[in-house]
Amino acid sequence: MTTLPLEEILKQAKSAIESTVDLKSLEDCRVRYLGKKALLSEHLKTLGQLPVEKRPVVGQQINEMKQTIQHLIEKQADVLTQKKITAELAKESIDITLPGRSLNSGSIHPITHTCNTLRDIFTQMGFIFMEGPEIEDDNHNFTALNIPPFHPARAMQDTFYFPNGTLLRTQTSTVQIRAMKTMPLPLRMVAMGRVYRRDFDLTHTPMFHQLECLMIDETVSFANLKGVLTQFLQAFFTLKTAIRFRPSYFPFTEPSAEVDISCLNCEGKGCRICKQSGWLEILGCGMVHPNVLKGAHIDTKRYRGFAFGVGIDRLTLLKYGMSDLRTLFENDLRFLQQF
Numbered sequence: 052m053t054t055l056p057l058e059e060i061l062k063q064a065k066s067a068i069e070s071t072v073d074l075k076s077l078e079d080c081r082v083r084y085l086g087k088k089a090l091l092s093e094h095l096k097t098l099g100q101l102p103v104e105k106r107p108v109v110g111q112q113i114n115e116m117k118q119t120i121q122h123l124i125e126k127q128a129d130v131l132t133q134k135k136i137t138a139e140l141a142k143e144s145i146d147i148t149l150p151g152r153s154l155n156s157g158s159i160h161p162i163t164h165t166c167n168t169l170r171d172i173f174t175q176m177g178f179i180f181m182e183g184p185e186i187e188d189d190n191h192n193f194t195a196l197n198i199p200p201f202h203p204a205r206a207m208q209d210t211f212y213f214p215n216g217t218l219l220r221t222q223t224s225t226v227q228i229r230a231m232k233t234m235p236l237p238l239r240m241v242a243m244g245r246v247y248r249r250d251f252d253l254t255h256t257p258m259f260h261q262l263e264c265l266m267i268d269e270t271v272s273f274a275n276l277k278g279v280l281t282q283f284l285q286a287f288f289t290l291k292t293a294i295r296f297r298p299s300y301f302p303f304t305e306p307s308a309e310v311d312i313s314c315l316n317c318e319g320k321g322c323r324i325c326k327q328s329g330w331l332e333i334l335g336c337g338m339v340h341p342n343v344l345k346g347a348h349i350d351t352k353r354y355r356g357f358a359f360g361v362g363i364d365r366l367t368l369l370k371y372g373m374s375d376l377r378t379l380f381e382n383d384l385r386f387l388q389q390f
């Protein structure tokens with residue numbers, strides 16, 4: 052069998068190794084030149100045919116060549132590995148000049164925001180917060196609030212009734228009754244929540260939110276009512292907010308009043324928003340009617356109370372200068388994202 056001269060094998064191996072492009076073809080090279088069936092191994096097999104004195108010399112030559120080739124392979128392996136890493140890095144590199152994708156963060160709904168503010172204000176004044184059910188009975192919504200069956204005030208509110216006689220509460224005044232029946236006196240409570248009426252236009256929605264406030268103690272007077280209202284409205288709007296009372300009628304209070312605040316837009320000078328009056332209607336209030344106290348078994352000779360109720364949605368409209376109540380309930384993100 053003819054074998055290539057050693058120098059020729061080394062030359063071929065060197066050029067083959069250096070022209071490999073990946074670790075796989077390098078491994079093929081290794082098998083070809085150093086493996087069991089490799090050309091060099093053929094040489095080793097012919098050693099026996101050489102004269103005895105030449106064998107060690109040629110054997111050493113072959114071994115040195117094996118080492119040289121092994122070294123060349125290792126060098127090339129380093130080069131290829133480095134090339135591979137560089138290529139991968141290039142592929143994975145981040146183009147830091149690309150504009151970033153913006154994260155959409157949610158925001159608190161304006162009504163929730165108003166509720167949070169109201170909770171802070173009344174908590175600081177020492178009021179506790181209570182809740183009541185939205186599905187109410189006739190008694191809590193009407194009778195216990197001094198609105199007996201056939202009382203004309205029942206017509207003031209268009210009510211959603213269920214077939215079993217229960218109803219969707221039309222006012223949070225219902226929670227007053229629950230508080231009087233369950234809480235020890237003296238009592239300072241606030242309730243916030245959803246109420247429902249058959250109404251739908253620019254300033255009315257079938258569901259809206261109210262805040263109800265009740266204070267009962269031995270010496271509670273209209274002056275306390277005015278003090279708490281002033282504190283509340285100035286904390287909610289601005290310190291410049293002035294309030295005024297107008298006589299009014301609610302079945303569950305006597306005397307009753309409606310409260311106006313000085314127009315937030317013109318500060319009382321008169322503008323389009325306040326219809327040139329300088330005032331904005333804001334809430335209803337009064338001294339709790341003795342019939343309501345008696346119904347809750349409260350000694351009317353000893354205790355008196357004030358109450359007021361305010362639309363949370365209306366407070367929100369006024370605070371943010373909005374005109375259409377319905378926008379608060381449409382869940383249009385273009386509108387909500389402004390807050």
Ligand code: DAH
Nearest residue numbers: 222304335336337358359360
């Ligand atoms: N419940 C009344 C309404 O829905 C608001 C109200 C008026 C509540 C006077 C009160 C009050 O507590 O004293 O229109």
